[in-house]
Amino acid sequence: MYILAIESSGNVASAAVAEDSKILAEYTVNIGKTHSQTLLPMIDRVLTDAEMSVNDVSAIAVSRGPGSFTGLRIGSATAKGLAASAGIPIADVPTLEALAVGVGNAGGRLICPVIDARRNEVYTALYEEVLPDNVENPEDSTYKGKASQSVSDESDDKAGGKKSACTASGLLRQIGEERALSMEALLEKLMTMNRDVVFVGDALRIHKERIKSVGRDRFTIAPLSAWDLRAGCVATVGLNMLKEGKSIESSDHTPVYLRLSSAERERLEQGKTIE
Amino acid sequence: MNQNDTSAQIAGNPCAESVPEKGKKDTLILAVESSCDETAAAVVKNGREVLSNVIYSQIDIHTMYGGVVPEIASRKHIEKIDPVVASALREAGVKKEELSAVAVTAGPGLVGSLLVGVAYAKAYAYAAGLPIIGVHHIEGHIAANYIESKELEPPFLCLVVSGGHTELVVVEDYGKFRLIGTTHDDAAGEAFDKVARAIGLGYPGGPKVDRCARAGGRKDAIAFPRGHVDGNDFDFSFSGLKSAVLNYLNSCAMKQGGPVKDLREKREGDADFDPDALIDEETGVTVADVAASFQEAVVDVLVTHTIEAAKSLGIKKVAMAGGVAANGALRERMRCDCEKEGLKLFYPSPVLCTDNAAMIGCAAYYDYLEGKCHGLDLNAVPGLGLGQKL
Numbered sequence: 001m002y003i004l005a006i007e008s009s010g011n012v013a014s015a016a017v018a019e020d021s022k023i024l025a026e027y028t029v030n031i032g033k034t035h036s037q038t039l040l041p042m043i044d045r046v047l048t049d050a051e052m053s054v055n056d057v058s059a060i061a062v063s064r065g066p067g068s069f070t071g072l073r074i075g076s077a078t079a080k081g082l083a084a085s086a087g088i089p090i091a092d093v094p095t096l097e098a099l100a101v102g103v104g105n106a107g108g109r110l111i112c113p114v115i116d117a118r119r120n121e122v123y124t125a126l127y128e129e130v131l132p133d134n135v136e137n138p139e140d141s142t143y144k145g146k147a148s149q150s151v152s153d154e155s156d157d158k159a160g161g162k163k164s165a166c167t168a169s170g171l172l173r174q175i176g177e178e179r180a181l182s183m184e185a186l187l188e189k190l191m192t193m194n195r196d197v198v199f200v201g202d203a204l205r206i207h208k209e210r211i212k213s214v215g216r217d218r219f220t221i222a223p224l225s226a227w228d229l230r231a232g233c234v235a236t237v238g239l240n241m242l243k244e245g246k247s248i249e250s251s252d253h254t255p256v257y258l259r260l261s262s263a264e265r266e267r268l269e270q271g272k273t274i275e
Numbered sequence: 276m277n278q279n280d281t282s283a284q285i286a287g288n289p290c291a292e293s294v295p296e297k298g299k300k301d302t303l304i305l306a307v308e309s310s311c312d313e314t315a316a317a318v319v320k321n322g323r324e325v326l327s328n329v330i331y332s333q334i335d336i337h338t339m340y341g342g343v344v345p346e347i348a349s350r351k352h353i354e355k356i357d358p359v360v361a362s363a364l365r366e367a368g369v370k371k372e373e374l375s376a377v378a379v380t381a382g383p384g385l386v387g388s389l390l391v392g393v394a395y396a397k398a399y400a401y402a403a404g405l406p407i408i409g410v411h412h413i414e415g416h417i418a419a420n421y422i423e424s425k426e427l428e429p430p431f432l433c434l435v436v437s438g439g440h441t442e443l444v445v446v447e448d449y450g451k452f453r454l455i456g457t458t459h460d461d462a463a464g465e466a467f468d469k470v471a472r473a474i475g476l477g478y479p480g481g482p483k484v485d486r487c488a489r490a491g492g493r494k495d496a497i498a499f500p501r502g503h504v505d506g507n508d509f510d511f512s513f514s515g516l517k518s519a520v521l522n523y524l525n526s527c528a529m530k531q532g533g534p535v536k537d538l539r540e541k542r543e544g545d546a547d548f549d550p551d552a553l554i555d556e557e558t559g560v561t562v563a564d565v566a567a568s569f570q571e572a573v574v575d576v577l578v579t580h581t582i583e584a585a586k587s588l589g590i591k592k593v594a595m596a597g598g599v600a601a602n603g604a605l606r607e608r609m610r611c612d613c614e615k616e617g618l619k620l621f622y623p624s625p626v627l628c629t630d631n632a633a634m635i636g637c638a639a640y641y642d643y644l645e646g647k648c649h650g651l652d653l654n655a656v657p658g659l660g661l662g663q664k665l
Binding site: 034036037038039040041043044054055069070073074076077078079080081082084085086250251254255257261262263264267 | 339340344346347349350352353354356357358360361371386387390391392393394395396397398399400401402403650651652654655
């Protein structure tokens with residue numbers, strides 16, 4: 001089973017072809033050219049190098065966001081065009097999860113991907129590795145004790161007290177929901193959780209020092225090579241989503257922005273003040 | 276990707292080889308248009324026969340905001356592109372394998388909106404092994420006339436009028452254009468939107484002003500200025516006219532004892548809005564009169580410039596294109612004046628005037644015949660000029 005993966009949610013444009021246990025070809029650029037110019041030629045290149053065509057792949061994995069609105073749409077539109085034309089499904093891979101998977105062995109630490117969301121915020125979520133005991137028994141008491149707090153208190157309430165759940169790929173457990181929030185608010189939450197945390201993502205370029213000074217020995221920074229998401233990681237998550245039967249029709253895929261457009265936000269705010 | 280890769284792709288494009296010998300096989304083009312707030316797809320056979328023309332309009336959403344919000348438009352495009360393209364193929368009864376090429380609007384327009392269509396169309400074409408043809412939006416509007424009038428062939432003069440454009444174009448041949456007049460400030464459709472907003476009619480301005488003017492408005496009630504640009508008789512200017520309308524409204528409102536702003540706020544989005552509510556006590560002028568007089572000023576300038584250009588260039592065929600070309604008053608006046616001057620007039624039916632993909636498929640057909648196709652690096656160009664190479 002082959003998968004073609006696309007990542008264009010941030011500054012990086014990346015394409016990869018992968019099969020079950022290996023990446024056959026991957027191409028990544030971070031050169032400031034528009035994704036709309038670079039992405040499809042890169043897809044053509046990885047397919048050519050892997051000696052195959054779109055018709056040989058079982059699905060398109062696309063980094064679904066959060067990230068740059070325009071970047072996400074270029075990736076989504078490209079994935080949709082390929083999938084609709086070739087008649088194959090889409091695995092819409094959570095960008096934050098793919099970043100977290102790129103960390104590799106977290107050694108029991110929480111994994112906290114942070115993507116620069118501008119406006120002094122980061123897109124973030126919390127993950128932990130799937131350990132044999134919490135796969136079989138998610139309500140296991142030792143596990144519960146560890147994940148006693150979440151990034152998002154509200155989502156805990158909505159989830160009826162459930163602290164974490166396996167992601168669609170089954171590769172990680174996610175604690176709480178994907179969110180956009182300030183780095184200070186995120187650090188404050190994490191400090192109350194009493195866990196070791198490893199950070200990854202492009203927002204580290206801005207916040208690395210602050211994280212280190214707040215977290216002392218409990219907060220660590222993933223290697224630089226994992227900060228920018230590559231399509232190979234998207235492919236890994238996508239392949240596992242396929243195995244779990246979690247692929248979707250092209251028409252059912254839309255990017256996950258985590259934010260309203262500014263016009264919608266202003267409209268809602270105005271509505272509130274009138275009330 | 277380095278330069279060599281890109282040029283190799285263009286050279287290796289199947290376009291040149293797949294041009295059919297005339298009369299042998301039908302050319303079927305799947306076209307996509309997403310330059311503003313309509314998500315559209317169409318299948319066009321041999322350039323002028325529309326097999327399907329699917330349009331998803333976002334107008335209801337943007338009306339709430341008083342105009343097109345680019346980010347919302349882009350989000351809607353990505354949601355709707357799949358079902359719209361699927362419907363276009365289904366309605367046409369055409370399978371992917373039967374297509375000859377995929378065409379897409381590459382500019383001008385809103386960059387976020389354009390990018391959705393461009394990325395989707397390129398990927399669709401690539402996976403199907405088809406050539407991709409990037410089309411200029413205005414060339415598409417002009418080509419809508421070919422669909423409507425099968426006998427129309429270049430050369431002719433075309434007045435392109437929409438929310439973003441006011442241009443006089445000499446269509447010398449298929450794909451060969453000469454711009455002879457353009458607006459120095461607002462586009463005609465933009466002026467309609469702004470004035471409609473000022474008199475409380477809301478968005479979109481064109482159809483609303485037209486309807487209001489027809490509801491008993493007198494087009495000679497107020498003498499609004501006709502914009503003129505020194506140095507080029509065929510250029511346009513609408514900002515002076517817009518200011519004149521706003522000044523007129525202000526003076527009326529002052530007489531009624533309050534600034535016009537208050538009146539406008541009351542009307543915005545008011546379902547019970549009565550166009551007669553604003554009355555100049557001295558002159559008895561109503562909103563319907565303002566709408567009719569303003570519309571007359573726009574139409575007068577558009578028609579006069581077009582007729583003058585046709586006469587001075589010795590062109591006997593005149594066409595109109597773009598959303599404002601669906602305006603009833605403009606169509607009537609242009610028909611009347613062209614008849615007087617012995618000019619043959621062409622204009623598309625309203626559905627082909629506003630944004631649609633059939634017109635993009637039609638324009639692409641003539642590029643396809645010429646072997647003009649694009650590489651996988653085709654980009655959206657929001658400020659693309661007419662005749663500018665993609």
